Amino acid sequence: MSALKSYEPLVDSTVDFYLEQTERFYAATGKTCNFNRWLQFFAFDVIGELTWNKRLGYVEKDVDIDSIVTVLGDFLSYCAVVGQQPWLDLLINKNPIKMLLQRWGLVGKVFPITKFALERQAERAAEVEKIKLHGLPDSTDKQSGVDLLSKFTASIYEHPEFMTDDKALAASISMVFAGSETTGISLSAAFYYLLKNPRVYQKLMAELDEAVGNGTIVDRENGTVTWAEAQKLPYLDAVIQESFRLHPAAGLILERVVPPQGITVCGEFIPGGTIVGCNGWVIHRRPEIFGADVDTYRPERWLETSPEQLRDMKASMFQFGGGSRTCLGKNISLLEMYKLIPSFLRRFEVELEDPSKPWKCENHWFVRQVEFNAKFKPRQLHATV
Template sequence: MLLNEVLPILARYWPLVLVSSVLAFLLNNKYWKGLNKYPGHWLAGYTNWWRFWDVWGREHEWTILRLHREHGDVVRLGPNVLSFADPRAIKVIYGLNKGMVKSDFYPVQNAVSKGRRLQSLFSSTDEDYHSKYRRCVNNAFAMSSLVNYEPLVSSTLGVFLDETQKQYADSGKICSFSNWLQFFAFDVIGDLTWSKRLGFVEEHRDVDGIIAFLNKFLSYAGPVGQMPILDLFLEKNPIRMWAQRIGLSKSTFPVTVFAQKRSNERAGEIQKIKQYGLPENVSNPRGVDMLSKFAQAAHDHPEFMTDTQVLTSCVSMVFAGSETTAISLSSVFYFLLKHPRVYAKLMKELDDAVADGKIESRSDKSVSWAESQKLPYLDAVVQESFRIHPAPGNAHERIVPPQGMDILGNFVPGGTIVGCNAWVMHRRPEIFGADVDTYRPERWIEATPAQQKEMRGTMFQFGAGARTCIGKNVSLLEIYKLVPSFLRRFEIELDRPDREWKTHNAWFVRQSEFYTRFRPREASV
């Protein structure tokens, strides 16, 4: 038989066969689909291990920015991966009805409960599932719902300001501001989701180790998402998942347990909403929380919005709702402190607004959402912070439909992974000016209406298209309330003005070693 003849040859020459097979695999990767015409790191065309290790290095955002500045608007990141830097690509790749779907990078970030994946709006790659899910919960995240959520945010904001006064301003203690802001973001999510602060601020600790878990999980998901097959050998190993389903293993994501506990505390109330709907014409001064809205969605769409989807929605609030907002808040304050001229200019706007009656002079110095929208320089400061340090540090990956498509004059074969990176998009000189690496909020004031539209259309920190972050409005509500309120209440200074913070790209680019001191701002209006 042929097999009997081949096996001795393979046994004798196996080193040569192995080397030849590896070389054939690498060369196939390099020249497959004709993507070899696109420049990039020399290893990227041969193997995805290059981008795995680069993301593992925690500075991937700077690598991509450097590659695009060296090689142009299209850069190859892997055997089947292209990164686009031209802002016009956003509408092509993320626009409606383009046939693009999310890559396998996203399911790596699925939470797990009892051995089953929880497909969230963020992590699902099924566009039909996503559109049905989004229709169910869209109302909960609409801009019109902000009026319902503001009392909940204000509740946590008041406690946060008071605890800052007691723990840091009165004592003169040094504050790890990025951690403290993350505590605030988590407690806001607790109030918004369950009408209950979770204790991060009041207890000054990481409740149930959730922040530590999220940091560890995102640090895993970032690099492993570059080679998603690894996830099937690690966190979502089929044998491990099967053991959980039949009860041999009790391992469940701590975030899932955390969300389930909070939701179980109101099981009776939520069951009534799912059965009868939210009562109409009942005044609630604290606003209607997210869990109630998700339960209402289950009442309105019982065929789709099951208990699993309600739980998944709560888990997503913890996963995504805290991390990105905390990163953005840290960015706003850090760049203000690094640029005293900007800090002073913003304080003048706030004080003038109080004197002019645009901001009500409250005893706790808080600022409402509506008042914050009357402050153009505040908006410029926030937008410039988003621009210089967007929360996501990796590309938002999409898969080209089977028939292939033209992306700005480049025909890209079907099945190719393509994407844009916010750190690249936000530093395009033709959009934002020649000084794109400089923090300068005035660019948002000086821009003409046409330039403003183009600049805002290029901002990519919340993604774009149908898969834009659904919690965008909630995050903006937190940021535009906390920043002016905190600045009116406290004077802030860096503990070591000469020291730079450290960043860690774990898919989201979080910050550390951001140490500050606070003093009560007694002289404020």
């Protein structure tokens, strides 16, 4: 929790800027927004800020800089296929001839995100070297957020037997792979279900307005909501949980290998070496856990249920996976979502470009939304109750 709080200022700066840019590019012009892409740009820039203390620049320009988003998306689509058929990777990316040519520098190019990471590291070469030699300085202000590059570099100092320059670079880049599209997809789902369900949208706005009216949320000029304030809004929480339930970002099973001695699951013996796994899209639609109306978007299910059933529902949520390899960025992404969603809704009236048209989703391991277009209008910020 304390680490999470230290990240809040890093997320804040991107949230503030994102709201300003939404106003500039869309609300002020009436232009239609490719909302899933715009939310993905937000998620990319937050990761840049958290990892290198520098946004990648998407929110500033509203374009896919250096095609990083496209290249990453294509790579993840490739991984979805070779993840299921690993032998294909040996023919394509890990083809021994191709790898030999790469080693000789005859083929291959640097991933644009790797280039970005190397440039950031080079810009801060003196600081990075100092942290490697002496660790993080005692004077570091932990409250204002220490970026992940500094933390990964500090671990080279703290664990030289394990951590190396290459691993620190790989860890930084992994943050972008793991934390951008997932967060963009989860934000898109939360907004989409609200727009498709005007009753829920209005009820959430009533909760936000009432919270501003009674001082639970400070009535800031730019409409932003802090993490601590968002924690006091039960309906917002129910809205986010319900969208996670209906649209977990990962759409294939999260695989685990059974240990050599085998394992008994629900009375069935599974031999060692077997690949097993669960898929959130299946688990989140179990009627015995979530109720008979599992296919319906109904945030109230999180508020009206018995304490025992609520416990089972929470325990069955799988959007971040589970066990020892559960998502390491879970709290960071929750911080982003619980801040951006209420802040954005306070600031703008959002509507679908064509309410009769459902979005399209494609499962490339992450279940991406496409064709989710929306329009925004500036909204009266001050409390109406």
